[in-house]
Amino acid sequence: MSTTPRLHGGNAPIYDIRELPLNLTANVPDGVLWRDGDDTYSSRFNSKNTWSNIRKKKDQVMWSRLIWFQQGVPRFAFITWLAVRDRLSTGHRTAQWGQAQYCLYCGKPDETRDHLFFACPYIFTLWLKVTGNLFGMDPDPDWDTTITRLLTGHYDRLTFILLRLVLQVTVYYIWRERNERLHNHVSKPVEHIARLVDKTVRNRITSTRYYLRPRLQGLMQRWFGAHDT
Incomplete structure (x- = not known):
């Protein structure tokens, strides 16, 4: 039986959380960024970019x-x-x-x-x-x-x-x-x-x-x- 401590009400082990520390910037309010590309983020939601990120991409067919x-x-x-x-x-x-x-x-x-x-x-x-x-x-x-x-x-x-x-x-x-x-x-x-x-x-x-x-x-x-x- 596993004795790995887990967060209350969640499935992630505590040590996983500790390995992903947040880099906070002083005097900057929290905000939400939307993923626009592989490594780019934007403060505005774009449905086209979001769809491109989550869909399974294949080569374009000639027809x-x-x-x-x-x-x-x-x-x-x-x-x-x-x-x-x-x-x-x-x-x-x-x-x-x-x-x-x-x-x-x-x-x-x-x-x-x-x-x-x-x-x-x-x-x-x-x-x-x-x-x-x-x-x-x-x-x-x-x-x-x-x-x-x-x-x-x-x-x-x-x-x-x-x-x-x-x-x-x-x-x-x-x-x-x-x-x-x-x-x-x-x-x-x-x-x-x-x-x-x-x-x-x-x-x-x-x-x-x-x-x-x-x-x-x-x-x-x-x-x-x-x-x-």
């Missing part, structure tokens, strides 16, 4: 700029982040729980992330409609190829904003429509979803007040120009 950008919308970004991480509850994943699975768009027996984005014929038709000529070439139904093109392609500023935005909006509506078919047994034609994507992108462009911001001027015109037929 992060496809998810987080100023003109993005959080709910679209979150679903796309899940898709990039392959964490959406697709049939391929839920089959591990004993649930029957198939693509709710085309009936293919294996509903994977890569099938939904954008190998399924129904969805690839949608993808062709909403991207227009933004890629500068024919869109590819392969997920990895699409992500690689977005990361390595040479696009002007406005086109890159629109490509990221239409990717996120399309992924969001594909997933929402998939869940509508699964839970409510209702479905929409591809033209309807294409109109939803187009309207959502245009609403987001308008909300940026692009016409008042020199770096965004021409954003709506670029969107319309990508879909001229």
Whole structure:
């Protein structure tokens, strides 16, 4: 049985306290300092610095700029982040729980992330409609190829904003429509979803007040120009 003396009501041994003496400065009142960095402190609290100090840091991934950008919308970004991480509850994943699975768009027996984005014929038709000529070439139904093109392609500023935005909006509506078919047994034609994507992108462009911001001027015109037929 240990006989090490301990502070009343605490768990720290007394000798631990004695090994950490306080260096007091005469005629200076006590105060509280917030940790700003590894070895820096401030008298003011900063939530950003505090979060950076307590979170587990990892190397930044290349695809992060496809998810987080100023003109993005959080709910679209979150679903796309899940898709990039392959964490959406697709049939391929839920089959591990004993649930029957198939693509709710085309009936293919294996509903994977890569099938939904954008190998399924129904969805690839949608993808062709909403991207227009933004890629500068024919869109590819392969997920990895699409992500690689977005990361390595040479696009002007406005086109890159629109490509990221239409990717996120399309992924969001594909997933929402998939869940509508699964839970409510209702479905929409591809033209309807294409109109939803187009309207959502245009609403987001308008909300940026692009016409008042020199770096965004021409954003709506670029969107319309990508879909001229």
